[in-house]
Amino acid sequence: MTVTPPRFKAGFSETAQWSSACNEVLLGLGDIPEESNLGFIYLSDNHADDFGSILTYLREKTGIEHWCGTVGIGVASIAGDKFGRIDSREVYDQSALVALIGAFPSDSFQVFEAGQIEMDEGVRLVVTGDGVEKWLTENKPYLGVVHADPRDYSLPLQLSSLAAGLETYLVGGLTSSRTEMLQVADHVAESAVSGVLFNANAPAITGLTQGCSPIGEQRMVTVSEGRRIVTIDNRPALDVLKEDIGELLSRDLSRIGGYIFVGFPIAGNETEDYLVRNILSIDTGDGSLEITEETQPGQPIFFCRRDSDTARKDLNRLLDDLRARLPSSPKAGLYFSCLGRGQALFGPNSEELNVIRQEFGDMPLVGFYANGEISHDRLYGYTGVLTLFY
Template sequence: MSLPFHLAQSAIGQWSEAAQDCVRQLQPVPDTANLGFLYVTDLFANRLPDILEFMRRHTGVPHWVGSVGIGVCASGHEYLDESAMVAMLGEFPANAFRVFGTVSDIEQLAAQAGGFALAGQPANFALVHGDARNADIPELVAALAAQMQTGFITGGITSSRFQSQQVADTVVSGGLSGVMFSAAVPVMTRLTQGVTPIGPRHRVTDSNENLLITLDNRPALEVLYEDIGEILSRDLSRAAGYIFAALSIPGSDTRDYLVRNLIGADTTQKIVGISELVPPDAELMFCRRDAAAAHDDMSCMLQELRQGLQAPPRGAVYYSCLGRGESLFGTKSAELKLISEVLGDFPLVGFFANGEISHDHLYGYTGVLTLFI
C-alpha cells in the first residue's frame, strides 16, 4: 500500500532556522522517500541554493523540484509576502520519475525530445515550473505537453521580486524545468477559474494582433458595453481589474478558457485591446472577477475531484495565481481551507504563480490542483 507524503512548513524569518524547523517536522524520513517538493517565498530567494543543499543533506532525499514565489502554500495555509518555506517528501516506484533541467527554447526541447521518456516509454505526465522572463514559455508549454503520453502537464510560473529561480535537483532559471512521471504514478488534476462569464460567447469576426475590431460583425466596444452594463460602460476605468476577456479553448466546455486583461479601448473606432494575440475566428466571452465566482467555480472543481477519489490523496501540489488568495477570497488561507473542507486533510504544497499551467496552455487568474493518488 502506498504511504502518504510527508509535509513541513515554516515561517521563521531566518532561512537556516526555517530549514531546520522543516527538517524536524519531516522526521523520521522514510527510507523510501525519493522525491522532494520545495517552495520558498522570494524573501528567501537569494538563499535557495543553501536551502536546497540543507534539505538534501539532512533528509537524504536525492531529488528535488520546486520554485520561488511571492507567496507559498501548504495544507490549509497560505504565506504571502513573508519569509516562509514549504517542503513535501514523496515516495515513488523506482524508474517511475525523472527530474529534468531547464529547457529554454523550442530548438532545445526538440533536440531533447527523445529524452522525455522513462523505461523506454514516453513519459505520461509532467509537473513543471517556468521562468516568466522567457517569452517562449507558452510555446514551450505546448511543445512539452505534446511529448507526454497524456498530452498533459501542470505547473506554475515563478513569481519573484528578486531572483527568478526554480529547483530541478539544483537551482536553475531561464526556461521550463520539472519532473516527468510514468503511468505507474497515478494523478488527478483539475483547473479552477477565478472569473465567471457575464455574457454569451461571441465570434471574433475582425481583429488585428491583440485588437478586437468586431465581435459577431458588430463593433467590439459596443458588444463590451452591452455585456458589462450601463454603469460600468460610463467609465471603463472602473472596470479595470474586474472585467476581463476570455478566449475559449477549442473543444472545451465553457469552464475552460484563457483569461486576459483588457488593456485599452478606442472609443472613436470602437476597438478593444486585450493582453493576448487573438487567433482568427476565435470565440470570446467577457467575464467578471470576484470572490463569489471564484469560490463557486473552485467548489465545483473540488466536488468533481472528490467524486473520482477512492481514497484520500497521498499528496498534492497546488498552483494559484498571485491575484487569488486573500486578495480575492477575502480572508487569509480561505482558498487553501476550501480544499481541505471538500477533500479532507492531506499533505499539500505549492506557490502563488505568475501564470498557471494546465494541459498544454498557460493560464492566468486560475488555480491548478494536482493530486497524487
C-alpha cells in the same frame, strides 16, 4: 497490527533566516521515511537569494537527492509547523518556505529541464537533464509537474509543443518573483521550463478551477491586429464591452481593471474550460482593446468578471469531481493558484486552502501563487490547478 508509514509529509516555516526556516520545515516534516526520494520546494521571493543554500541544506538533512520547485510571491501549504501542528497557510509578501517529500516507486519519476533551441520551424523546448533520454526510452510519462519562466511571450505555444512531444499532461505554474525567476530541478537555475515527469506507477489525478465567470453572450472577433482587437461581431470592440458590462461600469472604465477580462472558450473541451486574459488598454478613439493574447479573426470571445462566489462554487465543483474520480483517498497534493486568487478572491485566513482541507482533511499539500497556471497543454490565468497523488 502493522502500521504503514505515510508516503508523504509536508513542512512549513515563516522564519526570515534561511537556515532557521529549513530547520523549522524539518521539524514540521518529522521523521523522514527511508524510502523518500523526491521533494517539492516552494519559497517566497524573500528567500530567493538563498535558494541554493536552502536546497543543499534540505538535501543533506533529508538524504533526498531529487528536488523540484520554484519561487512565488505567495506560497501555500497544508503542512506541519515547527511544533508538528498541521495547519493551512497562505502567505504573501513575507518570508515563507514549504516542502513536500514523497516516497515514490523506484524509476517512476524523472526530474528534467527544457531549454530553448532554434529550429527551422522556430524556437522549441527540448528536454534535457541527467538520465532523461534513457528514462524516456524506457518509460511513458503521463503527467508532468512543471514550473516555467513568465518572461517569454512564446511560452503558450512552447508548452503546447512540449506536451505534444512528450505525450504528457502538464500541470504547474509560472514563477512569480520580484527578484530572480529561479526554479530548481535538482539544481537552482533560471530555466525556460523545468519539473518532474511521472509514469503510471505514481498514480495521480488533476483538475482545474476557474476564478472568473462569463458575462454576456459568446461573440466573435472580426478584425484584429496581434494583441489588438478592433471589432467584435463587426462592431467596435469597446461598444461590445460596454454593452456586456452595463451602463454603471461603462461610465468609468477605470473601474474595470482587475475585475473585467476577456475569455476564450477552448474548442472541444468537455468541461467547458476557457482561457482568461487581461485587458491592457482601451482606445476610446477607435474603440479597440489591447489584451495579453494575440487573436485571429473568427475566434470566439466573451467578456468575464472575477467573481468570489462563483470561484468558491467552482472550487467545490472541482473537489466533488476529484472525489468522484479517486479510486482511494488522496495521500498528498500540489496546488498552483493564481496571484489574483487566494486572499484577493476568497478572503483572509487561508480560506482557499481551507475549502480544500474541508474536503480532504490534513492531507499534506504544497504549492504557490503563480503568474499563470498550466493545465494539460495550455497557459491559464485566474485559475487553480490541483493535483492529488493517491
